[in-house]
Each structure stands twice: as structure tokens, then as C-alpha cells.
Amino acid sequence: MIRLTIVLALVVVVMRQASRPGVYQVFFPETARQVTVAPSGKMKESTRRLTANGASFQPGSESASNEQTATASNTTPDRLTPEVRQRFERWVDTKSEDELTATLASWLNGDKMAAEDNEGSVVDTEREAAFLVLTIQQKLIESAKDGTVWRAADGPALFATLAMHRSDGIRRDELLPIRTPAAVAGVLPLLQQPEVYRGDRLIARGEIVRIERVTAPDNVYGMARYWNLWLLPLDASRRPWMVVVADLPKTFDALLSTADHDHSESSADSDKQTFPVGAPRPIVDVEGEFIKRLSYQSEAGAELTPVIVGHVASYLANGNPDISTAIRAADPSTRTREDEDDEIPLWWIVAGSVTAGLLFSVWVMWRTAVLNRQLRERRRRNEVVLSLLVVIGSMAGGSQLSAQSLADLLPGYDQQRMQDIARPAQPSLDDPGINIDEIAKLVFRMDRLSDAVLQERLSKSESPAMLGDAVSVDEAIVDSRSLTVSSTLQEYLNIDWIEMVELSPIDGVPRVLLARSFAKAAEPGDRVFGVAVRIRRPDGDGEDELIVDVAGRLGWIPSQPASPADEVLSIEGVDLGRLAEVVSLDREPLSEADSPVFYPMIGAAASVSDLASQSDQLADAVRRMRSSVTNASPVDLLQNPKGFTGEWIRLQVETVRITRVAVETQQRQREIGSDHYYEIDAIGDLGKVQLQIEVPDGDPVVMENRYPVTIVTAEVPEFLTGDSGDGEQLVTTINRAIRVEGFFYRLWSYESDFMKQRGGKQFAPLVIAGVIEDLRPNSGDPMGVQAIGQIAAVAIVAAILAVVAFHFITRRGDRASRKRRY
Numbered sequence: 001m002i003r004l005t006i007v008l009a010l011v012v013v014v015m016r017q018a019s020r021p022g023v024y025q026v027f028f029p030e031t032a033r034q035v036t037v038a039p040s041g042k043m044k045e046s047t048r049r050l051t052a053n054g055a056s057f058q059p060g061s062e063s064a065s066n067e068q069t070a071t072a073s074n075t076t077p078d079r080l081t082p083e084v085r086q087r088f089e090r091w092v093d094t095k096s097e098d099e100l101t102a103t104l105a106s107w108l109n110g111d112k113m114a115a116e117d118n119e120g121s122v123v124d125t126e127r128e129a130a131f132l133v134l135t136i137q138q139k140l141i142e143s144a145k146d147g148t149v150w151r152a153a154d155g156p157a158l159f160a161t162l163a164m165h166r167s168d169g170i171r172r173d174e175l176l177p178i179r180t181p182a183a184v185a186g187v188l189p190l191l192q193q194p195e196v197y198r199g200d201r202l203i204a205r206g207e208i209v210r211i212e213r214v215t216a217p218d219n220v221y222g223m224a225r226y227w228n229l230w231l232l233p234l235d236a237s238r239r240p241w242m243v244v245v246a247d248l249p250k251t252f253d254a255l256l257s258t259a260d261h262d263h264s265e266s267s268a269d270s271d272k273q274t275f276p277v278g279a280p281r282p283i284v285d286v287e288g289e290f291i292k293r294l295s296y297q298s299e300a301g302a303e304l305t306p307v308i309v310g311h312v313a314s315y316l317a318n319g320n321p322d323i324s325t326a327i328r329a330a331d332p333s334t335r336t337r338e339d340e341d342d343e344i345p346l347w348w349i350v351a352g353s354v355t356a357g358l359l360f361s362v363w364v365m366w367r368t369a370v371l372n373r374q375l376r377e378r379r380r381r382n383e384v385v386l387s388l389l390v391v392i393g394s395m396a397g398g399s400q401l402s403a404q405s406l407a408d409l410l411p412g413y414d415q416q417r418m419q420d421i422a423r424p425a426q427p428s429l430d431d432p433g434i435n436i437d438e439i440a441k442l443v444f445r446m447d448r449l450s451d452a453v454l455q456e457r458l459s460k461s462e463s464p465a466m467l468g469d470a471v472s473v474d475e476a477i478v479d480s481r482s483l484t485v486s487s488t489l490q491e492y493l494n495i496d497w498i499e500m501v502e503l504s505p506i507d508g509v510p511r512v513l514l515a516r517s518f519a520k521a522a523e524p525g526d527r528v529f530g531v532a533v534r535i536r537r538p539d540g541d542g543e544d545e546l547i548v549d550v551a552g553r554l555g556w557i558p559s560q561p562a563s564p565a566d567e568v569l570s571i572e573g574v575d576l577g578r579l580a581e582v583v584s585l586d587r588e589p590l591s592e593a594d595s596p597v598f599y600p601m602i603g604a605a606a607s608v609s610d611l612a613s614q615s616d617q618l619a620d621a622v623r624r625m626r627s628s629v630t631n632a633s634p635v636d637l638l639q640n641p642k643g644f645t646g647e648w649i650r651l652q653v654e655t656v657r658i659t660r661v662a663v664e665t666q667q668r669q670r671e672i673g674s675d676h677y678y679e680i681d682a683i684g685d686l687g688k689v690q691l692q693i694e695v696p697d698g699d700p701v702v703m704e705n706r707y708p709v710t711i712v713t714a715e716v717p718e719f720l721t722g723d724s725g726d727g728e729q730l731v732t733t734i735n736r737a738i739r740v741e742g743f744f745y746r747l748w749s750y751e752s753d754f755m756k757q758r759g760g761k762q763f764a765p766l767v768i769a770g771v772i773e774d775l776r777p778n779s780g781d782p783m784g785v786q787a788i789g790q791i792a793a794v795a796i797v798a799a800i801l802a803v804v805a806f807h808f809i810t811r812r813g814d815r816a817s818r819k820r821r822y
Contacts, residue, residue, distance in 0.1 A: 035249075035251075035314060035315055035316070035317075035327060080128070080131050084128065084131075085131075085135075087122060088122065088131065088132050088135045089135060090117075091115060091117055091122045091132075092132075092135055092136060092139045093139075094117075097140065097143060097156050100136045100139060100140060100156070101140070101156050101160065101220060102220060103115060103136065104133060104136050104137070104160055104163075105163070105220040105221050107129065107133060107171065108133075108163050108164065108169060108170065108171050108221065109170065110170045110171070112129075113126075113129035113132065113133075115129075115132060126174065127178070130171075130174050130175055130178050131178060133164070133171075133175065134175070134178070134179070136160070137157075137160055137161060137164060137199075137289070138199045140156045140157040140160050140161075141157045141161070141198060141199045141289065141291055142198070142199070143156060143157060144157040144158075144291055144292045145292065146194055146198075146292045146293050147292070147293050147295060147304060148292075148294075148295050149294065149295050149296070150294065154291070154292065155217075155219075157291055157292075157309075158244065158291065158309060159216070159219045159221055159223060160221075161288065161289055161291065161309040161310070162221070162223060162226055162244065162245075162246040162309060163221040163223065163246070165245070165246055165288055165309070165310045165311040166223075166246045166247065166311075167246070167247050167311060168247075179201050180200075180201050181201070182201045182202055182203045182287050183200070183201075183202055183203065183729060183730055184202075184203045184205060184729040184730060184731070185197070185202035185203060185204055185205075185290070185306075185308065185730050185731070186233065186235045186237065186659060186729075186730045186731025187233050187235065187237045187239045187241050187305075187306060187731075188235075188237055188239075188659055188731065189659055189660065189661065189662075189730045189731065190202075190241075190290055190293070190306035190730075191239075191293060191304060191305075191306060192661075193661070193662055194290075194292070194293050194306070196662040196664065197290050197662075197730075198290060198291075198292075199289055199290065199291075200289065200290055201287070201288070201289055202287075202288070202289070202290055202308055202730075203285055203286070203287050203313070204231060204241065204243045204285070204286045204287075204288070204308045204310075205231075205233070205234055205283070205284070205285050205286075206231030206232050206233045206234055206241070206283065206284070207231060207232040207234070207281040207282070207283055207284075207318070208229055208230070208231060208255075208277045208281050208282055208283075208284055209230045209231065209232050209240065209276070209277055209281065210229075210230040210274060210275065210276050210277060211227060211228070211229055211230075211248075211252075211255065211256065211274070211275040211277060212227065212228035212229075212230070212272055212273070212274050212275070213225060213227060213256075213272070213273045213275070214226055214227070214228060214271060214272050215271040215272070223246065226244060226245065226246050227244070227245050227246075227247070227248055228242055228243075228244055229242070229243045229244075229245065229284065229286065230242055231243060231284070231286075232281070233731075234283070234733065235657055235731040235732075235733050236656055236657050236681075236733050237657070237731075238753055239305070239753070240305060241305045241306050241307075241308075242294060242296075242305050242306075242307050243286040243288070243307070243308045243309070243310070244288075244307060244308070244309045244310075245286060245288075245309075245310060245311055245312055246311065247311075248312060249312055249315065250326075251315075251323055251326035251327055252315075252323075252326075253326070254322035254323060254325065254326040255275065255277055255282075255320075255322055255323065256275050277320075280318055280319035280320050281318060281320060282315055282316060282317055282318050282320045282323045283315065283316040283318045284312055284314075284315045284316075285312070285313045285314045285315065286308060286310050286311065286312055286313065287310050287311060287313040288308045288309045288310015288311060289308065289309060289310060290306060290307070290308050291307045291308070291309050292306075292307055293305065293306055293307070294306075294307045403457075403460035403461075404457055404458060404460045404461040404465070404469045404470045405457075405466070405468045405469050405470070406446075406449075406454075406457060406468055406469065406470050406533045407468035409449055409453065409457070410442070410445050410446070410468075410533070411445075413442060413445065413468075414468075415466075415467040415468050418442075418467055418468055418533075418535035418536075419467060419535070419536065421434070421435065421438050421439065421442065421535060422434070422535040422536035422548040423536070425512065425536060425546060425548050426546075427502070427510040427512060427546055429479055429480070429481040429500055429502060430481075432481075432483065432500055432512075434514075436483045436484070436485060436486070436498065437485060437486050437489050439483075439498060439514050439550060440485045440489055440493055440495055440498055441489075441493070442533075442535070442550050443495065443498050443514065443515060443516050443550060443551070443552060444493045444495060444552075445552075446532070446533060446550060446551055446552035447516055447552030447553055448552070449552065451531075451596070451667060452665065452666070452667040454470060454530075454531035455531065455667070457470045457531075458470045458471075458472055458531050465534045465537065466534070466537070467534060467535065467536070467537060468533060468534070468535075469533070469534050470531055470532070470533060471531070471532050471533070471534050471549055472531060473503075473513060473528060473529055473530050473531065473532050473549065473551060473554065474527070474528075474529040475503045475504055475527065475528065476503075476504070476524075476525055476526065476527050476559070477501055477502070477503070477522060477523070477524050477525065477526050477527075477528060478501075478502040478503060478504060478524060479501075479502040479524055480499055480500065480501045480502065480522065480524070481499070481500050482497045482498070482499055482500075482517060483497055483498050483499070483500055483514075484496070484497045485497055485498060495516060495517075496517075497517055498514055498515065498516060498517060499514070499515050499516070499517045499518060500512060500513075500514055501513040501514075501515065501528065506547055509538050509545045509546065509547055510545075510546050510547065511546075511547040511548075511549070512546070512547070512548055512549075513528075513532060513548075513549045513550075513551060513554075514548070514549070514550050514551070515528075515530070515532070515550070515551040515552065515553070515554045516551070516552055516553045516554070518553070518554050518555075518556045518577040519556045519558075519576065519577035519580070521558065522556055522558075522577075523558075523559070525559040525560075526556060526557065526558050526559050527556070527557045527559070528554045528555065528556055528557075529554065529555045529557070529573075530551050530552070530553065530554040530555055531551065532549035532550055532551035533549065533550050533551070534547070534548070534549050535548050535549070535550055536548035554577075555573070555575035555577065555578075556575060556576055556577035557570040557573075557575075557576060558570065558576065561576075563628075563646075563647065563648075564621060564624040564625035564628050564648065565625050565646060565647050565648040565743065566646065567621045567624070567625070568604060568608070568618070568621045568622060568625050568648075569601065569604055569646065569743070571615075571617060571618050571621055572600065572603065572604035572607055572618075573600065574597065574600045574601055574604055575596060575597065575600070576646070578596055578597045579597065579645055579646045581593065581597075582594070582597055582645055582646075582745065582746050583641075583642050583645050583746065585746060586641055586642070586746055586747050587747050587748070587749050587763045588748065588749060589748060589749050589750060590748055595668065597745075598745065598768075599663070599668045599671040599672050600671045600672075601743055601745065601768050602671070602672045602677055602712060602713070602714050602768055603671045603672045603673055603714065604743070604770075605713070605714070605742050605743055605768045605769060605770035606672065606673060606713075606714035606715065606770065607770075608622050608625075608626075608741075608770035608771060609770055609771050625648045626648070626741065626771075628648075629648050629649065629650045629741060630644075630647060630648065630649045630650065631649070631650050631651070632644065632649040632650065632651050632744070633651060633684065633685065633686075633687070634651070634684035634685070634686060634707045634709055634765060635686055635687065635689050635691075637649075637651075637709075637744060637747070637765035638691065638707070638747070638765065641744075641746055641747045641765070644744040645744060645745065645746055646743060646744070647743070647744055648741065648742070648743060649741070649742065649743075649744050649767065650739065650740065650741045651684060651709070651739075651740055651767070652684070652685070652737065652738070652739050652740075652775065653682035653683060653684045653709050653711070653737075653738060653740060654682060654683050654684075654735060654736065654737050654738070655680055655681070655682050655711075655720065655734055655735060655736045655737075655738060656681045656682060656683060656733070656734075656735065657680075657681040657731060657732070657733050657734075658678055658679070658680050658681075658716060658720060658731070658732045658733075658734060659678065659679045659680075659681070659730065659731050660676050660678055660729070660730045660731070661676060661677055661678065661679050662675065662676050663675050663676055663677065672714050673714060674714055674715070677712060677713065677714050678712070678713050678714075678715070678716050679710060679711070679712055680710070680711035680712070680713065680716070680720075680769075681708065681710060682708070682709045682710070682711055682738075683706045683707065683708055683709065684706065684707055684708075684709045684765075685705070685706060686703070686704060686705055686706060686707050689704070690702060690703075690704045691703045691704065691707065693755075693760060693763075694760075695755075695758055695759045695760035696759060696760070697759060698758060698759045698760070701755065701758050701760065707764070708752075708762065708764040709764055709765050709767065710748065710764050710765065710766045710767070711740055711742070711767050711769050711772075712745075712766065712767070712768050712769065713742075713768070713769040713770075713772065716772070717772050717774070719736070719774045719776075720732075720734060720736060720738075720772070736774065736775075736776070737774075737775040737776070738772055738773060738774060738775055739772075739773040739775055740767060740769045740771070740772055740773075741769065741770055741771040741772075741773075742767045742768050742769035742770050742771070743767070743768045743770070744765065744766075744767055744768075745766040745767065745768050746766055747763050747764065747765060747766070748763065748764065748766045749761045749762065749763040750762055750763075750764075
């Protein structure tokens with residue numbers, strides 16, 4: 001009984017110690033509290049915690065003293081009217097960089113905005129003055145030279161942005177509410193699409209590896225120095241990036257003093273001093289604007305890193321003892337409970353533990369896991385916006401060309417020349433009667449026009465097509481014949497032959513179409529689609545009437561698809577004739593040559609899971625396709641990529657990182673139904689296969705166990721977005737086992753640190769996903785922990801009762817024995 005009492009007392013002591021957060025912070029630094037930096041330079045403790053993957057690291061959302069920062073981060077700012085914005089842009093364009101810098105510096109120092117034009121003051125209110133400052137900043141950022149080292153021409157953008165983010169800035173509070181919400185950035189999107197994010201307000205997040213104190217040259221903002229922070233990103237990219245801030249939180253002095261005594265380095269340039277930061281390193285959020293990609297020298301040679309200039313919004317000690325000590329010293333209210341005396345009565349601890357244990361057991365027994373798999377609502381399709389070229393062409397005075405004419409886009413081909421080329425044409429495929437080389441030249445011209453321009457010109461059609469007008473082609477092939485181009489033109493035009501296609505007559509008039517050759521498997525009854533130019537039309541005399549159209553490349557959809565996947569792609573309007581070109585791009589990076597198939601295929605894959613918008617024909621095709629899905633592995637896709645291109649496959653992978661990729665052109669946005677798509681970096685199982693990748697001038701690279709797989713999808717399911725509270729994120733790191741169904745596109749190559757060190761490029765299977773399933777078990781207790789716990793609890797209770805019973809029986813026997821003895 002005494003031993004049992006001692007054991008129970010030890011359990012109570014352990015329970016009392018378990019209630020102290022400081023006990024765990026030694027082993028789990030991510031449980032440390034986040035500190036938000038207020039504009040005044042003070043710090044505020046966050047009530048939110050950082051999870052193991054950093055998903056809940058939300059800067060500034062909880063600080064009452066930083067209310068304006070929170071408002072700016074979580075609300076959409078008021079927008080200027082287009083007229084005011086255009087007035088600001090015109091005024092900025094008329095000023096030199098020196099004039100813009102002087103105007104900006106004067107306003108930041110508290111003076112009234114001095115911006116005037118011929119009509120008087122450019123701004124009417126202080127709010128408009130703040131918006132004009134942002135316009136000036138954007139103009140200066142555009143002057144920075146991307147992809148180079150720091151240049152003198154980059155100075156205006158750098159110092160203007162630093163001055164606007166100074167913690168002691170007079171105008172900082174006026175700028176915060178009107179800025180756009182910041183998105184959490186990643187290294188790869190900024191390196192791959194710098195023009196998309198140039199000047200955008202972003203959040204850079206990572207561990208501080210090195211701090212550089214830089215003495216600033218003379219500037220109108222009165223800045224004596226600024227700080228370069230080299231970060232190790234948390235997005236698994238392992239690529240360092242640099243952020244620049246005007247000042248550091250006071251608590252960071254601990255890092256500088258420690259480095260100053262132990263590891264500080266002075267560069268050859270006395271204007272810069274470097275302070276390495278040892279592990280464990282603090283995590284920092286820097287909020288600012290993306291300026292440029294900076295070229296720097298590393299052990300591997302010249303590298304690029306994105307540069308975000310702004311201010312430290314929040315930071316996390318992450319187990320760093322210097323920062324933790326500085327936080328406690330600066331604000332005693334942030335001290336953890338291990339420094340306080342626990343005056344809770346013992347019996348309260350025992351009663352509370354019993355109650356909590358009972359409640360927890362009831363909750364565990366009745367708990368069920370419900371996982372929602374809802375895809376985000378597809379964004380509304382953007383309307384087609386006519387280009388300035390089309391508008392000018394349609395408004396040209398005195399022109400005899402119709403609004404849908406292509407003559408102005410085909411130099412050297414006026415209506416008379418088109419008529420001369422088409423006049424000898426005959427409706428017979430056996431004796432076409434045309435000059436094939438002349439037609440090939442026009443086909444070449446048409447092929448060079450973008451689909452967007454052709455569709456825009458076609459949308460202006462309001463009358464029967466005249467010579468030179470754009471006409472729509474979307475009909476079945478009646479018959480076709482290939483016409484060989486002369487050898488002298490084949491090399492120049494890169495066209496070996498053209499296709500003469502007989503289409504259905506229009507009002508009894510025969511119609512032929514001449515275009516660049518499409519799929520070799522094309523047969524009568526197959527559908528072709530695209531935009532052509534009309535070079536011959538009926539003249540009304542009733543003799544030898546013929547309609548002749550010329551196109552560049554036509555889309556092809558077979559009447560009898562070879563597979564259910566081809567049927568779905570055909571219904572969604574994907575040009576199956578280009579799949580052969582996709583195969584020829586094997587192990588090449590994604591390029592413009594992929595666009596005609598890549599983006600429509602993303603839209604087709606998205607429609608598979610969008611049941612509400614499916615027609616009956618598409619729904620039936622999708623059911624057939626999914627029922628005949630091919631189970632594939634990374635090994636299968638690597639061994640036979642040609643055989644899987646365009647096929648609907650299923651494979652299991654584990655996600656590593658999700659990157660949001662911006663889509664810039666309106667045509668591609670319409671094809672996928674959004675202005676972005678997502679790229680999921682994942683890894684698949686190689687099984688027992690060992691893969692060797694040949695590299696130039698080096699030994700083969702051997703890979704086994706796992707291999708990278710790239711998944712592309714229009715939208716990611718909710719279980720992959722998490723609940724970070726950070727709003728829109730460009731890069732998210734998440735490890736989750738998933739099952740993917742989608743169209744296999746091809747093997748593509750990209751740069752990776754692993755292969756770059758070995759002198760080669762990484763290539764991986766690229767799958768365009770339509771269905772993504774979570775492989776986490778539906779049960780809330782997949783490994784039977786609940787049952788094991790219940791059994792253990794019953795066993796412990798039974799053992800205690802057995803001990804008590806044994807002790808009672810033994811004592812009664814001893815008592816009876818003593819009575820008999822005496």
C-alpha cells in the first residue's frame with residue numbers, strides 16, 4: 001500500500017510538471033509564442049501558435065495595439081476610380097526619377113503633397129496623396145533592372161520602399177490601410193514569374209541564416225543604414241533569398257551582440273558587416289514589395305534570388321536562446337508559467353485530472369472524423385477584351401475592310417491578290433487547279449497569327465463574309481487530300497505539305513478548305529475547327545461558283561475516339577491532333593509550344609469533377625473514362641511516356657509543396673476557367689526499381705525508393721489548403737498521401753538543386769489532375785489506439801482492484817492466523 005501511494009504521488013507530481021509550458025519548449029520550439037512588431041517598435045505577444053509545418057504563422061492579426069496593420073492585412077483597400085488612376089499615371093510618366101524621389105521624400109517627411117500639372121493640383125485629398133505615393137513607388141520599382149547585381153539605377157526603388165516601411169515613419173499609418181492584402185510568397189514563383197509579381201505586396205517567411213548591416217549612401221530620406229536578411233525558406237525549396245528592411249526589432253540586438261563577439265565578419269567593403277546566425281534560428285515574417293531578382297555569387301556560380309524590401313512584421317524565437325531571453329527581458333508579461341509559483345491545491349489537481357480524464361474518454365469514444373472534399377467554386381470566366389489593334393482597325397475611316405477582315409494582319413495579301421490566288425481553284429480534290437506554293441505561303445502567314453487575335457477578329461463578324469474576312473470552321477470532313485509543297489519552300493516555311501479538305505456546301509455552293517496538315521489519322525467524318533480567311537466567295541453568276549478558305553493549323557477531333565479519355569477531351573474541345581507534338585517535347589521544359597494543349601487539358605480535367613456543369617454527353621463519357629482508368633506508377637510513366645500521353649490514369653503520391661502559378665493571357669484564363677492553376681510537387685514510390693539518369697560528363701545519377709512527380713490542377717481540394725489563416729499563399733508546404741486521377745501529359749524537365757549539383761536536369765512525370773482524394777483513413781482511430789487505451793485502462797483498474805483485493809484478503813488471513821496462534 002505504501003508503494004502504491006508513492007507511485008500515485010509521483011504520478012501527481014508528473015501531472016503538475018506537465019502543466020508547465022516551459023517543460024515542452026525545450027523539445028518543441030515551435031510551441032513558442034509569436035511576437036508581432038508594432039509600428040512604434042514595441043512587440044506584442046500573439047495568442048496563436050505555430051504548428052509543426054508553420055501553417056498557422058499569422059503576422060499581426062491579434063495585436064490590438066497594431067489595429068491598423070491588422071486592418072490593412074485582412075481587408076480590401078478602397079480603390080481609385082479609373083480616371084484618377086490614369087491621371088496619376090500620366091503625371092508620373094512626365095516626371096524624372098529625381099523629381100519623383102524628391103516629391104516622395106517630401107511627403108514622407110510630413111510635408112503636403114507637391115504634385116501639380118497644367119490644370120493645378122493632381123491630388124485633392126490626403127487619401128489621394130497616399131495613392132499617388134504608391135503609384136510613384138511602382139514607377140520606381142519598374143526602373144530597377146531585373147536579374148542583375150545591385151546597380152545605381154536600383155537605388156531609387158530600394159530607398160523609396162525602405163523609407164515607406166520605416167517603423168518610425170510619419171506617414172506609415174496613412175499607407176497601411178490603402179495597401180492591397182499581402183500574400184505569403186515563395187521563392188520559386190518569384191524566380192519563375194518575376195513580371196507577374198513585380199511591385200506586389202508579399203510576405204517573405206523563413207529562418208534567418210545571416211544578417212548584414214549595410215551603411216547607406218547619401219539619400220534624401222536621411223537613412224544612415226539598412227539591413228539585409230538572408231532567409232532559409234520554409235517552402236522546402238532550399239534556395240536562399242534576401243529581404244531588405246530599414247530597421248530591426250530591438251530584441252534582434254541579442255543576435256548581433258552574440259555574433260559580434262563570436263562569428264561576425266567584416267567584408268572587404270567597410271560599408272557592410274555580416275553576422276551569421278547559428279541554429280536554432282529564429283523565424284521571421286517580412287512584409288513588403290518584390291523589387292527584383294538579384295544576381296549573387298555562390299559556390300555553384302552565379303545564382304538569382306528574389307528581393308523583397310519592407311519591414312519585419314513578426315518573428316518567432318523558434319528555440320533560439322538569445323531571442324527568447326531578449327523577449328522575456330523586454331516584456332516580463334511574456335514570461336512563461338514555469339517562473340511562477342503554482343498555488344493550486346493538490347485535491348483540485350486530482351479532481352480536475354479525474355474529471356478531465358472522464359470527459360476526454362467520453363469524447364474519444366463518440367468522436368468521428370468527417371472530412372469534407374469540396375472543390376472551390378470555379379471562378380467566373382473572364383469576358384474577351386478586344387485589343388487596341390482590333391479597335392483601331394474597326395474604326396479606321398474610309399476603309400473598305402469589314403470589322404472581321406484579316407487583310408491588315410496579312411502583309412502583302414490584299415483582296416485582289418487573294419482573289420487571283422483562288423481564281424484557278426476547282427472543287428475536285430484530284431485536280432485542285434491551284435498554285436500550291438502560293439497557298440502554302442498564305443497558310444504560313446495564317447499559322448503565325450495567334451489564336452487570341454483570330455478569335456477577337458472573328459467575334460466582330462456581323463455580316464456575310466467578304467474576301468479577306470475571318471470565318472469560323474467547325475465542320476465534319478467530307479474528304480481530304482495532302483498536297484506536297486515544293487522542296488525550295490519546305491525548308492523556308494517548315495511546311496512539307498498542306499491539306500485540302502472538302503467541307504459541306506453552303507447554300508449549295510461547294511466549299512474547300514486549305515490548311516496546314518493535321519493528324520495523319522484524320523478520316524472523313526472527323527471534325528476540324530479553327531479560324532480561316534476567305535479568299536473566294538460566290539460571285540452570283542451561277543457558273544463555277546466555289547468557296548475557298550485558307551487556315552493555318554486546325555484543331556482535329558475524331559468521330560470515333562480511340563479511348564474514353566480521347567472522348568472526354570474531344571467533348572471539351574481539346575485538339576487531339578497536337579498530342580503527337582506533345583510527345584515530341586519529351587523531357588523538355590514547359591514552353592509556349594505546350595500552351596495549345598496544356599491549358600485546355602487543365603480545363604478538361606477540371607470539368608471531370610464539376611458534376612453540376614456537365615452535359616449528359618460529357619457525364620456519360622466521364623463515367624466510361626473513370627471506370628476504365630489505368631492504374632499507373634512512376635516507373636510505368638518513366639518507361640513508356642508515349643503510351644500514356646493523353647490517357648486517364650490513377651496513381652498514389654505524397655505531396656511536398658503546392659505552388660500557385662499565375663496565368664497571364666486572357667485566352668488561357670478562359671481555357672482553364674481561372675487566372676491561375678496549382679502545381680503540386682509530390683513524390684511517388686519506385687518500389688524495388690533502381691533508376692539511373694545519365695548526365696553529361698559525369699557518372700549516372702542513381703535514384704531509388706522514391707521519385708518526384710508533378711501534379712497540375714485548376715483548383716486544390718480543401719484538405720490540401722489547410723486552415724492557416726494566412727489568406728492567399730503562393731507556396732504551401734504540406735505532406736499528405738493522396739490518390740490522383742488525371743490525364744498524363746508528358747515527362748518534363750526542370751532545375752532542381754539535387755540534379756544541378758550533379759550537372760544535369762531533373763525530369764518527372766507531369767499529370768493534369770481532375771480528381772484528388774485524401775488517403776487518410778476515414779476512421780478517427782486508424783491504428784486502434786482508442787481500443788488499446790481502453791483495454792489498458794481496464795487492465796490498470798483491474799490490477800489496482802486486484803492489488804486492493806489481494807491486500808484485503810492477505811490482511812484478513814494474517815489476522816485469523818494471529819488469533820489461532822494466540
